[in-house]
Amino acid sequence: MGLNIPKEDKYIIPIFIPHRGCKNDCVFCNQKRISGEQRNVTPQDVKKEIETWLKSFKNKDRKRQVAFFGGSFTGLEIEEQQEFLQAANQFIHTKEIDSIKLSTRPDYIDENILKLLKKYNVKCIELGVQSMDEEVLIASKRGHTSRDVVAASKLIRKHGFELGHQVMIGLPKSTKEKEIETIKKCIKLKPDVVRIYPVYVLKNSKLYDMTKDKEYIPLELEEAIERAKEVYKECVRNKINVIRIGLQTTEEINKKNEEILGPVCDNYKERILTNISRDYVLGKIKNKGKLKRIKLVVPKNTQNYVVGNNKSNITYFEEKLGLKLEVKGK
Numbered sequence: 620m621g622l623n624i625p626k627e628d629k630y631i632i633p634i635f636i637p638h639r640g641c642k643n644d645c646v647f648c649n650q651k652r653i654s655g656e657q658r659n660v661t662p663q664d665v666k667k668e669i670e671t672w673l674k675s676f677k678n679k680d681r682k683r684q685v686a687f688f689g690g691s692f693t694g695l696e697i698e699e700q701q702e703f704l705q706a707a708n709q710f711i712h713t714k715e716i717d718s719i720k721l722s723t724r725p726d727y728i729d730e731n732i733l734k735l736l737k738k739y740n741v742k743c744i745e746l747g748v749q750s751m752d753e754e755v756l757i758a759s760k761r762g763h764t765s766r767d768v769v770a771a772s773k774l775i776r777k778h779g780f781e782l783g784h785q786v787m788i789g790l791p792k793s794t795k796e797k798e799i800e801t802i803k804k805c806i807k808l809k810p811d812v813v814r815i816y817p818v819y820v821l822k823n824s825k826l827y828d829m830t831k832d833k834e835y836i837p838l839e840l841e842e843a844i845e846r847a848k849e850v851y852k853e854c855v856r857n858k859i860n861v862i863r864i865g866l867q868t869t870e871e872i873n874k875k876n877e878e879i880l881g882p883v884c885d886n887y888k889e890r891i892l893t894n895i896s897r898d899y900v901l902g903k904i905k906n907k908g909k910l911k912r913i914k915l916v917v918p919k920n921t922q923n924y925v926v927g928n929n930k931s932n933i934t935y936f937e938e939k940l941g942l943k944l945e946v947k948g949k
């Protein structure tokens with residue numbers, strides 16, 4: 620079955636740099652809330668943070684990566700970038716971590732920046748692509764074009780870095796078709812990893828005001844799942860590793876409250892894989908006449924998704940089609 624379960628196979632040491640280095644103001648951005656981090660991290664904090672994480676890792680054989688998330692790393696002053704990178708790089712020299720990755724904007728990448736990142740052993744650069752549709756980029760006030768994504772992606776690959784793309788589902792003026800088109804254009808640029816984020820509407824963001832003023836309508840959860848599913852399937856078809864669907868789990872972000880609107884959900888991955896599994900079973904029984912019972916043997920790591928969260932697929936087939944679905948893992 621075509622389930623490529625999203626996974627990160629290394630230990631990740633996340634260092635959140637909220638909104639630092641970014642001169643932009645995307646409509647959906649409230650970076651401090653997303654990162655769950657209210658204070659400014661300093662390069663001095665990075666060392667302590669890495670040491671704390673290292674103590675918690677049990678599996679000695681698993682790779683370890685420091686990841687600078689949350690801001691636009693390469694928009695920081697060069698000296699500050701060097702200080703952060705230096706703090707992480709010393710753990711590469713002592714072989715306590717294996718690599719460094721960071722996320723940034725497509726228009727904050729050039730030859731000089733990449734040379735600097737290379738010097739400090741950065742391995743992977745994740746670009747906030749969000750959309751490859753110009754109308755969506757403008758409506759979201761991204762401040763860059765799809766051409767910037769193409770140019771930055773090619774440059775990143777040319778310099779031998781791993782390339783990551785982050786795309787968003789449900790941006791202003793976006794549609795399911797535009798999101799599929801976006802991921803197809805991304806795939807042509809050969810990203811090593813992809814992240815898929817449904818849009819949440821955060822208080823103190825422009826999108827929050829737009830929502831209150833009815834200029835923007837957040838996606839319903841079911842639609843967000845359907846649209847993210849199509850993007851995910853496109854990645855699977857092209858053997859692209861999807862390392863995350865949905866936002867980083869923090870206590871703040873996963874509570875549906877008045878400060879976060881939209882398709883808030885802490886188990887996108889499970890819901891999407893459950894839906895894909897349901898489609899798979901529907902495909903299997905198509906043109907088979909009226910079946911009463913079907914027994915499926917599936918790989919053990921996909922069994923839960925075929926059954927569905929809270930047995931939702933079992934219930935679906937029983938209630939909608941009068942079909943008893945038995946699932947065995949092998």
Ligand code: SF4
Nearest residue numbers: 641643644645648690
């Ligand atoms: S580029 Fe990133 S950090 Fe900057 S405003 Fe947009 S979402 Fe926020």
